Amino acid sequence: NLKNKNILIVEDIIDTGQTINYLYNYIKNKSPNDIKIVSFLFKPDVYKLDIPIDWVGFEIENDFVVGYGLDYNEKFRNLDSVYKLELDER
Numbered sequence: 001n002l003k004n005k006n007i008l009i010v011e012d013i014i015d016t017g018q019t020i021n022y023l024y025n026y027i028k029n030k031s032p033n034d035i036k037i038v039s040f041l042f043k044p045d046v047y048k049l050d051i052p053i054d055w056v057g058f059e060i061e062n063d064f065v066v067g068y069g070l071d072y073n074e075k076f077r078n079l080d081s082v083y084k085l086e087l088d089e090r
Contacts, residue, residue, distance in 0.1 A: 002030035012069055013041040015062070017049040024051050041065065041082070 007027055014020050020037060027035055038055040046062050047053075064087065066072050067079030076085070 002027060002032045004031070004033045006034045007032045007036070009035065009037045011037065011039040013043070013065070014039045014053060015043040015046050017047050017051065020051060020053075021049055040068075041070075 009020065009023055009027070011020060014037075020039075024035060024037070036054045037051070038057075039053055040057040042053055042056040042059050043062050044059055063084045064072065065082050066076035066085045067082045069077055070082065071077035072085055076083070
């Protein structure tokens, strides 16, 4: 039951915002008192929504990143830092 609760959505990364849009609207329909959003990484150049991101750890460019919990095909999640992944475009 989320009615009249203060909700904090914690995200690892927000780029286009499709996931946060779904979560925000789903939770909003449950009549919470307030919804705040925090994200470790944020890509402002590709984010096109009006939903405010209340706290951001780091703004990054529109690159694919891995490490520190972020993965690519279930790999690289356990790296102790965040790295830009350059994919071979062949």
